[in-house]
Amino acid sequence: MIRQLFLVLFLTLAIALPAAHAGPGAHGPNGEHLDAPADTGAAAHAQPTIEANTEAFELVGTLATDELSVMVDRYVTNEPVLDGTLEVEFNGIKAQGKPHADAGDYAFTDEKLLQALRRPGQHALVFTLVTGNESDLIEGTLNVAADEHEHGMAWWQARWPWLVLLAAVVAAGAWRVQRRVGKRNGGTA
Numbered sequence: 001m002i003r004q005l006f007l008v009l010f011l012t013l014a015i016a017l018p019a020a021h022a023g024p025g026a027h028g029p030n031g032e033h034l035d036a037p038a039d040t041g042a043a044a045h046a047q048p049t050i051e052a053n054t055e056a057f058e059l060v061g062t063l064a065t066d067e068l069s070v071m072v073d074r075y076v077t078n079e080p081v082l083d084g085t086l087e088v089e090f091n092g093i094k095a096q097g098k099p100h101a102d103a104g105d106y107a108f109t110d111e112k113l114l115q116a117l118r119r120p121g122q123h124a125l126v127f128t129l130v131t132g133n134e135s136d137l138i139e140g141t142l143n144v145a146a147d148e149h150e151h152g153m154a155w156w157q158a159r160w161p162w163l164v165l166l167a168a169v170v171a172a173g174a175w176r177v178q179r180r181v182g183k184r185n186g187g188t189a
Contacts, residue, residue, distance in 0.1 A: 048117075050125060052140025057081065057129055059138055063117055068108040070097060072129060072138075080104050084131025090123055091116060120146045 048063040053075055061070035068088070072081040086097040086106040095113045097106030108114070117123055127138040 048142050048144040050140045050142040052125075052127070052138050054136050054138055056134065057136050057138060059127060059129075059140070061140075061142070063114075063142060063144065066109065066114075068097075068114065068117060069103075069105045070108065070127070071105045081129065081131050082106075084129055084134075087128045088113070089126045089128070117142060118144065120144050 050059070050061040050063075050070075052059055056075055057072055058075045059070050059072045061068055070086060070088075072086060073079055074081060082099050082101055082104065086099075088095055088097065088108055090113060093110070093113050093116055095108050095110035097108045099106050121144060123142040123144065125140055125142055127140070129136050129138060
């Protein structure tokens with residue numbers, strides 16, 4: 001009888017755990033989301049990024065803890081653009097980037113801007129680039145994912161049905177064993 005209970009428990013775990021492991025929000029061996037679209041990998045979740053372009057210029061930016069780092073180049077030639085000024089506007093906040101010739105980027109360190117950008121969501125940014133006799137507006141969206149606490153909550157929310165099912169199967173198995181043992185001992189259970 002006890003062997004049957006352990007067999008039921010083992011089979012339940014063998015079926016439920018792989019299904020729960022690959023549920024929404026599950027991670028692969030390299031930390032990538034298994035339920036994410038195929039074109040996004042682990043790097044997409046490491047730091048929020050922005051990519052945008054116009055006919056003349058393109059930019060790629062990364063939001064780190066202490067700065068928004070933006071690289072700008074000419075769209076056709078990929079030649080870096082570091083001899084101009086780059087400003088960003090977001091929700092009425094304007095900031096100017098400081099060019100880093102050694103890193104090939106513009107660094108935005110305005111704390112008010114960074115605080116606003118760290119909030120989860122899709123942030124529409126407008127960059128103004130002025131270099132020589134040229135100027136351009138470059139618009140893009142910075143996607144900032146929810147923090148790890150919210151991610152952890154999502155993990156449990158996605159798995160609770162499997163955990164409830166597992167608990168129900170174990171409880172039913174235990175009730176059945178108790179009932180059979182009770183009948184053997186002369187009870188009416």
